[in-house]
Amino acid sequence: MLVPVLFALGAALSNALATVLQRKAALSVPRSDQLRAGLLLDLLRRPVWLAGIAAVVLAAVCQAVALATGPLTVVQPLFVLELPLALMIAAVLLDGRLPPAGWAAVAAVVTGLAVALAAAAPAxxxxxxxxxxxxxxxxxxxxALVGLVAAGLRRPEGRARAACFGLATAIAYATTAALMKTSMHTLDDGGITAFLTTWQTYGFALYGAAALFLLEHAMQAGPLVASQPALTLGDAGLSLVxxxxVYAETVRTGWWLLPQLLGVALVATGVLALAALPLARTLTSEDQPAQVRDEAP
Structure with a gap:
């Protein structure tokens, strides 16, 4: 179980770096009330966004190895660590700092995740x-994804819109991971030809592209305190389901549900607290850092 855990942690770290770089790039392009393909064309001209994409690719490789060697119920919940890692990276790249309350929230997320996974013992x-x-x-x-996008488009820019797009992104990410897991096993068993001829490979590519597209709009739809908890907790929760x-993985039940719920409560509390920090708001249009505003056209 050590290999999938290590690669999942590597993927979470790479995704955290990508999140900081992509949010910085997303703040430098004109916002829109509608989904538009032109957003990606604007971002392609930003080197910081391209660096974020490179980090996304690295994260995808690490995630693929993790899913090929471990249960979905172990790998995907570890991505909850992406938010605290993103804020620690943002503190360096945006010359900010994580206050004591932020470190307490990080501790809550890490402790809660450890307790929940230890109690669940996924297999x-x-x-x-x-x-x-x-x-x-x-x-x-x-x-559910289509319904959330439609609901988000009917709402003005703000918390509700951001939460809808964030949860839709979470669904796309969790579905991508589920499909990727089968594709990676197919690659391991049958080689590249089998990998390229199984429908799950094209399925995870499609859902992955949708996740990336929706993530960019979730960043601009409203405050991080609305979109990030929906994304972080939604991805982990749906991946567990x-x-x-789908994969008939098992978790412990009975009295073990009590520490699992305690762990989930700690994670949720920590994620909500982290998303409400001033440092988190500097990664959204709610409070743009000076250097990002200066780069905007």
């Missing part, structure tokens, strides 16, 4: 999933 590593499991899972996830329902 199982199914390599193939029957279509009878994929069809209902993908139908529900896709319907998909791991159990």
């Amino acid at each position: 199982g590593n199914r390599t193939q999933v029957p279509m009878s499991h994929w069809i209902p899972a993908l139908a529900v996830c896709t319907a 998909l791991g159990i329902v």
